[in-house]
Structures are given as C-alpha cells and as structure tokens.
Amino acid sequence: xxxxxxxxxxxxxxxxxxxxxxxxxxxxxxxxxxxxxxxxxxxxxxxxxxxxxxxxxxxxxxxxxxxxxxxxxxxxxxxxxxxxxxxxxxxxxxxxxxxxxxxxxxxxxxxxxxxxxxxxxxxxxxxxxxxxxxxxxxxxxxxxxxxxxxxxxxxxxxxxxxxxxxxxxxxxxxxxxxxxxxxxxxxxxxxxxxxxxxxxxxxxxxxxxxxxxxxxxxxxxxxxxxxxxxxxxxxxxxxxxxxxxxxxxxxxxxxxxxxxxxxxxxxxxxxxxxxxxxxxxxxxxxxxxxxxxxxxxxxxxxxxxxxxxxxxxxxxxxxxxxxxxxxxxxxxxxxxxxxxxxxxxxxxxxxxxxxxxxxxxxxxxxxxxxxxxxxxxxxxxxxxxxxxxxxxxxxxxxxxxxxxxxxxxxxxxxxxxxxxxxxxxxxxxxxxxx
Amino acid sequence: xxxxxxxxxxxxxxxxxxxxxxxxxxxxxxxxxxxxxxxxxxxxxxxxxxxxxxxxxxxxxxxxxxxxxxxxxxxxxxxxxxxxxxxxxxxxxxxxxxxxxxxxxxxxxxxxxxxxxxxxxxxxxxxxxxxxxxxxxxxxxxxxxxxxxxxxxxxxxxxxxxxxxxxxxxxxxxxxxxxxxxxxxxxxxxxxxxxxxxxxxxxxxxxxxxxxxxxxxxxxxxxxxxxxxxxxxxxxxxxxxxxxxxxxxxxxxxxxxxxxxxxxxxxxxxxxxxxxxxxxxxxxxxxxxxxxxxxxxxxxxxxxxxxxxxxxxxxxxxxxxxxxxxxxxxxxxxxxxxxxxxxxxxxxxxxxxxxxxxxxxxxxxxxxxxxxxxxxxxxxxxxxxxxxxxxxxxxxxxxxxxxxxxxxxxxxxxxxxxxxxxxxxxxxxxxxxx
Numbered sequence: 001x002x003x004x005x006x007x008x009x010x011x012x013x014x015x016x017x018x019x020x021x022x023x024x025x026x027x028x029x030x031x032x033x034x035x036x037x038x039x040x041x042x043x044x045x046x047x048x049x050x051x052x053x054x055x056x057x058x059x060x061x062x063x064x065x066x067x068x069x070x071x072x073x074x075x076x077x078x079x080x081x082x083x084x085x086x087x088x089x090x091x092x093x094x095x096x097x098x099x100x101x102x103x104x105x106x107x108x109x110x111x112x113x114x115x116x117x118x119x120x121x122x123x124x125x126x127x128x129x130x131x132x133x134x135x136x137x138x139x140x141x142x143x144x145x146x147x148x149x150x151x152x153x154x155x156x157x158x159x160x161x162x163x164x165x166x167x168x169x170x171x172x173x174x175x176x177x178x179x180x181x182x183x184x185x186x187x188x189x190x191x192x193x194x195x196x197x198x199x200x201x202x203x204x205x206x207x208x209x210x211x212x213x214x215x216x217x218x219x220x221x222x223x224x225x226x227x228x229x230x231x232x233x234x235x236x237x238x239x240x241x242x243x244x245x246x247x248x249x250x251x252x253x254x255x256x257x258x259x260x261x262x263x264x265x266x267x268x269x270x271x272x273x274x275x276x277x278x279x280x281x282x283x284x285x286x287x288x289x290x291x292x293x294x295x296x297x298x299x300x301x302x303x304x305x306x307x308x309x310x311x312x313x314x315x316x317x318x319x320x321x322x323x324x325x326x327x328x329x330x331x332x333x334x335x336x337x338x339x340x341x342x343x344x345x346x347x348x349x350x351x352x353x354x355x356x357x358x359x360x361x362x363x364x365x366x367x368x369x370x371x372x373x374x375x376x377x378x379x380x381x382x383x384x385x386x387x388x389x390x391x392x393x394x395x396x397x398x399x400x401x402x403x404x405x406x407x408x409x410x411x412x413x414x415x416x417x418x419x420x421x422x423x424x425x426x427x428x429x430x431x432x433x434x
Numbered sequence: 435x436x437x438x439x440x441x442x443x444x445x446x447x448x449x450x451x452x453x454x455x456x457x458x459x460x461x462x463x464x465x466x467x468x469x470x471x472x473x474x475x476x477x478x479x480x481x482x483x484x485x486x487x488x489x490x491x492x493x494x495x496x497x498x499x500x501x502x503x504x505x506x507x508x509x510x511x512x513x514x515x516x517x518x519x520x521x522x523x524x525x526x527x528x529x530x531x532x533x534x535x536x537x538x539x540x541x542x543x544x545x546x547x548x549x550x551x552x553x554x555x556x557x558x559x560x561x562x563x564x565x566x567x568x569x570x571x572x573x574x575x576x577x578x579x580x581x582x583x584x585x586x587x588x589x590x591x592x593x594x595x596x597x598x599x600x601x602x603x604x605x606x607x608x609x610x611x612x613x614x615x616x617x618x619x620x621x622x623x624x625x626x627x628x629x630x631x632x633x634x635x636x637x638x639x640x641x642x643x644x645x646x647x648x649x650x651x652x653x654x655x656x657x658x659x660x661x662x663x664x665x666x667x668x669x670x671x672x673x674x675x676x677x678x679x680x681x682x683x684x685x686x687x688x689x690x691x692x693x694x695x696x697x698x699x700x701x702x703x704x705x706x707x708x709x710x711x712x713x714x715x716x717x718x719x720x721x722x723x724x725x726x727x728x729x730x731x732x733x734x735x736x737x738x739x740x741x742x743x744x745x746x747x748x749x750x751x752x753x754x755x756x757x758x759x760x761x762x763x764x765x766x767x768x769x770x771x772x773x774x775x776x777x778x779x780x781x782x783x784x785x786x787x788x789x790x791x792x793x794x795x796x797x798x799x800x801x802x803x804x805x806x807x808x809x810x811x812x813x814x815x816x817x818x819x820x821x822x823x824x825x826x827x828x829x830x831x832x833x834x835x836x837x838x839x840x841x842x843x844x845x846x847x848x849x850x851x852x853x854x855x856x857x858x859x860x861x862x863x864x865x866x867x868x
Contacts, residue, residue, distance in 0.1 A: 007536070009691075010698035013495050041490045049707060050484035054822075056475045056672040061447050091525045091674060095701050102441070102558060120699045124536060126560040238490040238706030240525060257443075264444035265554045267529050271705045272672030273483060388488075 007124060011116045011366035012036075019360045030412055032306075032378040033360035035171065035324065037235035039298075039381075039395060040388045042291045045234065045277050052276035059272055061264045062256075063089025063243070067275045070282035071243040077284070078203065080217050080226060086246040088259050089278075091270045093201055093229040093242030094121075096259075097165070099266060100225060100244065101125040103258035104195050106162030109151065111142045113172055113327070113367030113375070115199070118165045130154045130161050131368055134177075137318045139327070140170030141177035141216075144184035151192050163195040168213045169202040169322030172367050172377035174303070176206065176321050179214040186219035195251070196224040201242075204233040204292050206322040207300040213322065222249050230281050232323075233292045241270055241278045294395045299324040301400055302380040302410070309414040310378075313421035324381040327364075330374035333421055337374070340422065346374055357416045383409040441558060445550045445800035446470075453794045464846055466740075466812040467794035469605065469758065471669035473732075473815075473829060474822045476725045479668065479711050486710035493706055495698045496690075497523025497677070501709045504716035505677040511718070512637065514651050514660060520680040522693050523712075525704045527635055527663040527676030528555075530693075531599070533700060534659060534678065535559040537692035538629050540596030543585065545576045547606055547761070547801030547809070549633070552599045564588045564595050565802055568611075571752045573761070574604030575611035575650075578618035585626045597629040602647045603636040603756035606801050606811035608737065610640065610755050613648040620653035629685070630658040635676075638667040638726050640756040641734040647756065656683050664715050666757075667726045675704055675712045728829045733758040735834055736814040736844070743848040744812075747855035758815040761798075764808035767855055771808070774856065780808055791850045817843040 015033035023029050041049075062068065067089050072082035090096040098121045101108055108122040109130045119129040132142035132150045142150075142164060151161050166185070169176045177185075189196050196216045203213050217224040229242035244259065246252040269275075281288055307326055310317050315328035330337060330349060337343040343352050346363035353359040353376075364375035385391040385405055394400045401407060449467035457463050475483075496502065501523050506516035524530040532555045535542055542556040543564045553563040566576035566584045576584075576598060585595050600619070603610045611619075623630050630650045637647050651658040663676035678693065680686040703709075715722055741760055744751055749762035764771060764783060771777040777786050780797035787793040787810075798809035819825040819839055828834045835841060 007692065007695045007699060009495070009695045010702070013492065013698045013702065016492070017494055036492055038491075041488050046487040049487040053480040053483040053487075053711075054475050056670050057472075058447065058450070058470055058671050060451055061443070091701060091705070094699075095529075098700050117699050124696065124699060236490050237492050238703065240702065240705045258441065261441045261443045262558065264447045265441060265528075265551050265558060266532050267701070268444070268447060268526060268674070269672065271525070271674045271708055273707075274705055277487075 007120060010120070011362055015360050015362060018354075022358065027358050029358040029360065030409055030416075031360050031382040032380065032413075033362050035232070035379045035381055036237050037232060037295070037324070037381045038384050039235040039295060039391050041236065042234060042287060044285070044287045045236070045281055048277035048280045049239075049273055052273040055272040055276060057272060058269045059275070061260045061269055063087065063270060064272075064275050064279065067243070067279040067282065070279040071245070074282040074284060075226065075245055078212065080215065080245060082245050083248060086248060086252055086256060088244045088246065088256065088263065089270045089275060090242050090244070090263060091240040091267055092231070093199065093227045093244070095267060096227050096242050096244045097121060097197065097199065098125065099259055099262040100197055100227075100255075101127060101163070102262045103255055104163045106160040107154065109142060109147060109161050109164035109194065110368065111140060111166065113139065113364055113369050114165070115167060115171050116362075116366050119368055128159055130159065135181060137175055138177040138181055139173030139175040140167035141181055141185055142166070144181065144188045147185070147188050148192065151194070161194065163197055164189060165197045165199065166216060167199045167202075168215060169206060171202065171323060172325050172362070173318060173327040174320035174323045174325040175318055176213045182214050182216050183219050186216055189216075189220055189223060194223070195255075196220055198224055198226045200226050200228050201232050202323045203228060205296055205299060205324070207296070207320075217245075217247070222247050223251060225255065230278060233295065234281055234288070235295065236281075239274050239277070241274050243282075291395070298384060298394055298400055299380065302383060302406060305401055305410050306378065306380050306413060309410070309417050312414070313417045324379050326378045326380070327375060328378070330376070334374060336421060341420070345372055346376055347371070349374060350376055353416070353420075357419075359413070359416055441554060444554070445796055449794050449796060452788075456792065461792055463792040463794065464843055464850075465794050465816040466814065466847075467796055469666070469813045469815055470671050471666060471729070471758070471815045472818050473669040473729060473825050475670065476668060476721060478719070478721050479670070479715055482711035482714045483673075483707055486707040489706040489710060491706060492703045493709070495694045495703055497521065497704060498706075498709050498713065501677070501713040501716065504713040505679070508716040508718060509660065509679055512646065514649065514679060516679050517682060520682060520686055520690060522678045522680065522690065522697065523704045523709060524676050524678070524697060525674040525701055526665070527633065527661045527678070529701060530661050530676050530678045531555060531631065531633065532559065533693055533696040534631055534661075534689075535561060535597070536696045537689055538597045540594040541588065543576060543581060543595050543598035543628065544802065545574060545600065547573065547798055547803050548599070549601060549605050550796075550800050553802055562593055564593065569615060571609055572611040572615055573607030573609040574601035575615055575619055576600070578615065578622045581619070581622050582626065585628070595626075595628065597631055598623060599631045599633065600650060601633045601636075602649060603640060605636065605757060606759050606796070607752060607761040608754035608757045608759040609752055610647045616648050616650050617653050620650055623650075623654055623657060628657070629689075630654055632658055632660045634660050634662050635666050636757045637662060639730055639733060639758070641730070641754075651679075651681070656681050657685060659689065664712060667729065668715055668722070669729065673708050673711070675708050677716075725829070732818060732828055732834055733814065736817060736840060739835055739844050740812065740814050740847060743844070743851050746848070747851045758813050760812045760814070761809060762812070764810070768808060770855060775854070779806055780810055781805070783808060784810055787850070787854075791853075793847070793850055
C-alpha cells in the first residue's frame with residue numbers, strides 16, 4: 001500500500017517565497033537563493049504571446065507541429081540532428097523530467113550534488129534515488145566508475161536503477177563535465193543498460209572562451225534523452241515551457257509512446273498560446289540570439305564579480321564556466337564560522353546568512369550533499385534590477401557592474417562575507433555595518 | 435522495485451488526435467469523442483492574456499494572490515465560503531487532481547463510470563483504484579452503500595483507500611447526483627475517514643430549470659477538496675489553468691502543505707500570464723457571465739437534439755441535466771448490432787462508428803465500464819463550428835439548430851444512427867447514404 005510520499009517543498013521556490021515575505025515586511029534582502037532569472041521578456045516574444053492569446057485548443061499532447069519543428073531545428077544547430085516526431089513539449093522541463101522518470105520506470109541515479117528536484121521527483125514517482133558523487137570540478141555528471149559500483153550494488157540489493165540524470169552545464173556548481181567523462185558515462189550507461197536523461201537547460205549559458213557544453217547524446221545517442229526550456233536563456237520561467245528530445249531508434253519510440261501517455265494523463269498539453277511564442281523562440285531569430293548573448297554576458301560579469309568576494313575571504317570555489325551559479329565551499333573558514341557564529345554546517349551557514357544579514361542562499365544539503373559540509377549555492381540572477389528599466393539597462397550597458405543597483409548588491413555581498421569571515425573578537429571590537 | 439506504470443494515452447486526447455489525422459487525410463469526420471469545447475476565447479480574456487504577456491516570474495507555487503482571491507470569490511458565490519489561502523492553482527485541474535492523489539497518499543476510490551483519467555492517474559501515483567458503481571441516473575458519485583462495502587473489503591485485503599473522487603455534474607453521463615446521495619456519501623466518507631475530492635469543472639453547465647449541482651463540500655466541509663477550472667465553462671482547455679479549494683481546518687492545512695510541495699516539485703507554478711487572465715475570469719464580470727450563459731444554452735440545445743437521435747433508434751438514455759455529454763446505452767439494440775454489424779460490445783461499436791461512418795465516440799470501457807456493455811459517450815462540444823465566425827454565430831443565434839453546420843452535423847448523426855439500427859437485410863436492400 002502506497003505511503004504518502006515524503007515530499008518537501010522545492011527549496012528554491014520555498015526560499016523565494018520566504019525572502020519575498022521578508023521583503024514585503026520591509027526588510028532589506030539580497031536574494032541569491034533561487035535561479036529565477038530577473039530579466040524582462042524579450043518584446044518580440046511578448047508580442048508573439050499576445051498575438052496567440054486566442055489559441056484555446058489543446059492540440060497534440062506532444063506539442064504543436066510548429067513548436068516541435070522549431071525545437072528540432074534548435075537542437076540541430078547544436079549538433080543533435082533531431083526528428084520533430086521525437087520532440088515532446090511540456091509545461092516546463094520540470095514536469096517532463098518527472099514524466100520521463102515514470103515513463104522509464106525503475107529507480108533513478110542522481111549525481112550529488114544536483115538540482116533540488118531530481119531526487120524529490122524520483123521519490124514522487126515511487127523510485128529510490130541512487131546517489132553518486134561527481135568528479136572534482138565536473139558537477140552534474142556522476143563519476144562513471146562510482147556509477148558502475150553504485151548501480152551494481154543497488155541491483156544486488158534489490159533496487160532497479162534504469163536511468164541516470166545528468167546536468168550540462170551544471171546546477172548548482174556552474175561547472176561543465178568534460179567530454180572524456182561523458183564518454184566514460186556513455187560506456188557505463190551502455191554496459192549497465194541505463195537511459196541517460198540529460199538536462200541541458202543551461203546549454204546556452206556557457207561563458208565566453210568556453211566551448212559549448214558537451215552532451216551525452218553525442219556519446220550515447222541511442223539511449224540519451226535531452227531536455228531543455230526557455231526558463232534560463234530567455235528568462236521565461238513563469239511561462240512554463242520545456243521540450244524533450246528522445247533518442248532515435250526503438251528505445252526512443254517506446255519512450256515517446258510512454259512519455260506522451262503519461263503527459264496525456266497528468267497535464268494534457270503545454271499552454272497553447274505559450275507554445276506559439278516558444279516556437280518562435282526556438283527558431284532563434286536575430287533578436288532572440290541577441291538577447292541570449294546579452295544575458296549571458298551579464299551573468300558572466302556578475303557571477304565573476306560575486307565569485308571574487310567569496311574568494312577574497314578564503315572560500316574555495318571551482319572556476320565557474322557557465323550559468324549564474326556559484327557553489328563556494330566554506331571549509332577553509334570552518335573554525336572561524338564555529339567560533340564567531342556557532343555555525344557548523346551548510347544549513348547553519350545559510351540560516352545565519354538569511355537571519356543575520358537578509359542574504360538568501362541555499363545550503364548544499366538542498367542539492368543532496370551530506371549534512372556536515374559547508375557548501376552553499378548562490379545565484380546572481382536576481383541582482384539585475386528591481387524594475388524592467390533597471391533590468392534592461394543591465395542587459396544593454398557595457399559595464400553592468402557600474403550600475404548603482406548591481407554595484408550596491410555586490411558591495412553588500414562583499415561586506416556581509418567580510419563580516420562573516422572575521423573572528424568573534426574582531427566583530428565585538430568593530431560592530432558590523434552591513 | 436517500481437515497475438513501469440501501466441499507462442495508456444488518455445482516450446479522449448488519443449481519439450482527438452486520431453480524428454484529426456483522418457480529417458487531414460480528407461475524410462469526413464464527425465467528432466463526438468473529446469469534451470474539448472469548440473468555442474472561441476472571450477475577447478476580454480484574450481485582451482487580459484495579451485496584456486499579461488510580460489509576466490515571466492514564477493510567483494507563489496499556489497498561484498498569485500489575485501487569482502486565489504478571485505477563485506475564493508467565485509466559490510463564495512456558489513455557497514462555498516473560501517479562504518484564498520486554501521486555494522491552490524495549477525496548470526489545469528488535471529495536474530491538481532493527480533497531485534492531490536500524491537498528497538493524500540494511499541489508494542483511490544473512483545466511481546464507475548467516471549472520467550478517463552482518474553483511475554489512470556491513481557495508477558501513475560502508485561495507487562490502486564478501487565472501483566465502485568454509481569446509482570442509476572446519478573453518475574459521478576459512488577453508491578454510498580457500495581462504497582462502504584468496497585472500502586471495507588479493500589482494507590481487509592490490504593489496500594489502503596484514503597480518498598474518493600467524485601464528479602458533479604458528471605462526465606460521462608451528464609447527470610447530477612442528488613443531495614440525498616451526497617449526504618450519504620458524506621456520512622460514509624466520515625465513517626471511513628476518506629478525503630472527498632470533488633471535481634466540479636462542469637458546475638456552471640447545469641441546464642435551464644435544473645438547480646445548481648450540489649457539492650459534497652456542503653455535507654462534509656471538513657474533508658472535501660473541490661477542483662475546477664476554465665476549460666469547460668469558458669472553453670479555455672488550451673490555456674491550462676485549474677484551481678483547488680482545500681477544506682478549512684487541520685486536514686486542509688496539512689493537505690495544502692503537501693499539495694504545494696508536490697506542485698513545487700512537479701510543475702513549479704501555473705503559467706503566469708494565464709494566471710492573470712484567469713483571475714479576471716474568476717471575478718465573473720458581466721461579459722464572462724454572459725459568455726457562460728450563452729455557451730450553456732448552446733450545449734443544452736445541441737445535446738438535447740443529439741439525444742433525440744439516440745432515443746429515436748431505441749438507445750436508452752438517462753435525461754441529461756448538464757455538460758455537453760450523452761451516455762447512451764445500446765443494450766436494446768444488442769441483437770441488431772450483432773446481426774447487422776457483428777458488434778458485441780462498446781469497443782466494437784465505437785470502432786464501427788469511427789471506421790464505417792467517421793464518427794468519433796468513446797466506448798464505456800474508457801470510463802472504467804466492464805467490457806460487455808454497449809454504452810458509449812458522445813460529446814457535442816465540437817459541433818459548433820469550424821471557424822471562429824461559425825462558433826460566434828452558434829453562441830449568439832437564438833436557434834443554433836438552424837445554423838447550417840450544426841444542422842448538417844446533427845442530421846448526419848441521425849442518419850448514421852438510423853443506418854446503424856437497421857437490420858442487415860434492410861441495409862443490403864437499401865444502401866446507406868450516410
């Protein structure tokens with residue numbers, strides 16, 4: 001008999017709502033918790049959605065032919081030749097990931113750390129998450145050797161892992177697994193007969209000088225499902241639209257049938273007006289390409305500046321190569337944090353940052369990390385402005401760090417971190433002014 | 435270890451897609467399979483959605499404060515005093531129903547017949563549907579005595595039913611359970627400690643002269659969750675928006691926490707621009723009220739005309755009191771159907787109607803009926819016109835039955851049914867011209 005699933009609120013969305021309550025109560029808050037992108041809708045997309053407001057039919061469960069063709073083209077330009085019949089659209093890539101777990105069945109391998117919802121979704125789907133650590137500096141992909149060992153052990157213990165979820169580029173670490181690791185992942189998945197679900201929602205947010213993120217679909221095309229959406233590159237989280245690309249061949253055909261069946265029973269279709277605007281976005285006309293490039297430059301500039309403040313106090317940080325996320329490790333400050341603040345773990349650190357300083361971050365435990373570590377995730381995507389005018393300025397100015405609101409946020413972050421890193425004695429002598 | 439869930443495509447959406455393929459192939463089809471409402475978006479709602487196209491933030495998981503307040507007002511005007519904090523919005527009432535099953539946990543009692551997705555969703559949620567027949571002429575609500583017996587037996591057999599789903603007014607039968615039955619349902623649910631999930635998406639589509647459908651929330655307010663949406667009354671299926679009202683008191687608070695947790699992990703939020711338009715709709719300004727009244731009159735007129743054609747050939751039909759659905763029973767024609775067409779059950783009948791006549795209906799088995807019966811469901815909601823101009827005429831003309839496209843569809847239905855009911859000998863003598 002099914003027990004009520006052990007589900008807790010998504011930590012990112014919960015943190016957002018908590019900070020919003022504090023902001024409304026008049027507190028000064030610095031929101032680094034959720035990865036919601038605080039940028040305006042591109043006017044061309046706004047116009048497309050407005051023009052599609054009369055669309056009220058369900059249309060095909062998998063999404064309109066136009067949207068599927070556009071998404072196939074988008075992937076084709078990124079080295080994944082795609083048949084529109086193998087594209088399935090949903091109200092966000094989040095529900096698609098959940099439905100894929102139901103469609104594949106069995107238990108689910110997730111990297112540690114990884115996005116807050118993979119393991120929670122696996123549990124909601126009745127599966128047990130099998131947690132496998134990532135390699136240093138290569139977040140988002142389980143260490144292939146550890147993956148082999150974990151899946152073999154899980155199967156020996158009666159579990160039934162059938163798919164592995166990966167994130168390229170990675171959330172929470174902002175790093176990108178190497179092609180070599182992906183090749184080894186592909187070999188392991190083939191040997192273990194695992195489906196690879198590759199969440200590539202950040203694939204357009206790789207920093208300048210970096211190559212585009214590699215995809216397991218290149219190394220294991222017969223068994224890799226790729227998902228993406230418009231939430232991150234085009235700041236359209238509130239529009240709820242995502243797409244999945246299933247592998248060509250018999251597995252893909254079987255998965256498509258099961259995925260659309262699950263979709264038909266859980267959500268019917270993605271919102272029709274949004275589908276029309278999304279089709280336009282996936283076609284990547286020049287203004288869309290320009291917006292994504294501007295947003296990427298902004299993320300890179302602000303993330304690197306924020307990273308500097310963490311590095312300045314001695315937190316460890318793998319260089320961030322993509323996304324708007326930092327995943328600093330306060331291990332080198334463990335003694336100071338304990339002495340000055342009584343903080344012994346990431347949850348304590350996040351709580352201190354929120355309650356003493358009004359700074360919202362997420363503890364590494366939200367991403368599946370063990371309790372004792374001192375890693376936190378900080379997202380810079382809410383620092384770009386409180387109004388559309390500010391956000392537009394952030395997108396278009398050549399030096400966004402000089403915009404007063406961005407500068408103020410980054411200065412505040414630096415001051416908070418500085419205060420945090422001082423010893424108790426220092427802090428008593430000089431009351432913090434943060 | 436979780437097996438892949440036994441999931442099949444939603445029969446309504448599958449039938450829609452199959453008919454659409456035939457239509458594109460140039461065949462003449464009469465689409466009575468799905469309950470999609472073939473009417474245009476009310477211009478005022480179109481404008482609201484267009485004006486909200488710039489909304490791209492997630493906002494609260496449970497939905498915007500404006501939408502929750504508007505939905506609470508809507509329910510308040512229907513005899514359910516509602517706290518906006520107990521309203522949870524989702525991308526359709528379908529995902530809300532699924533998430534409620536996960537939030538309540540345990541197994542799920544469903545009436546037979548009932549909407550195609552309840553039992554399928556229960557299986558996706560890892561639950562076993564416990565099927566309980568309805569009372570004659572009172573579709574949508576399990577016979578309370580049979581409910582007691584079934585739940586007791588299921589528990590004795592190790593199952594764990596914790597909620598019962600009901601539909602008021604009912605899909606597929608177009609009937610409405612009586613207040614007496616609901617009172618008995620409430621008593622049984624209290625004695626058995628079951629949550630009642632009351633799908634009231636058709637509550638605004640009760641025909642003239644009928645009273646509004648009663649709700650179990652009146653008889654068991656402490657344990658009833660009510661769901662609805664804008665799909666049926668305002669023809670906004672493709673917009674994907676639904677709302678749930680949780681009961682006041684400790685159960686409701688617990689359910690709200692679990693439901694929003696599930697929602698945060700599966701879909702995050704309902705599409706933000708749609709939420710804004712939906713808030714306006716739930717406020718029920720005069721043009722919204724006028725649209726619903728016009729649509730209701732149209733459904734009633736066309737459903738009654740179609741019912742006449744089924745009755746004319748001797749099919750049994752409980753008088754339809756709401757919705758756009760008919761649920762005729764061809765049992766009186768069993769011998770003719772077998773002799774003339776080799777048809778022995780509802781699936782055979784639906785197949786014959788689709789393949790020989792191009793008429794799409796759903797067999798009763800799609801609604802959980804046993805295999806041998808001859809009941810089918812026919813929806814009239816796709817007969818109102820192929821273009822927006824035709825659909826607007828259907829909404830506004832005093833006698834929609836005289837509109838050529840509606841008349842042609844109904845005439846064709848009558849001719850098909852007439853041909854179907856004739857004996858093999860008759861049919862050989864006089865080739866059908868349908």
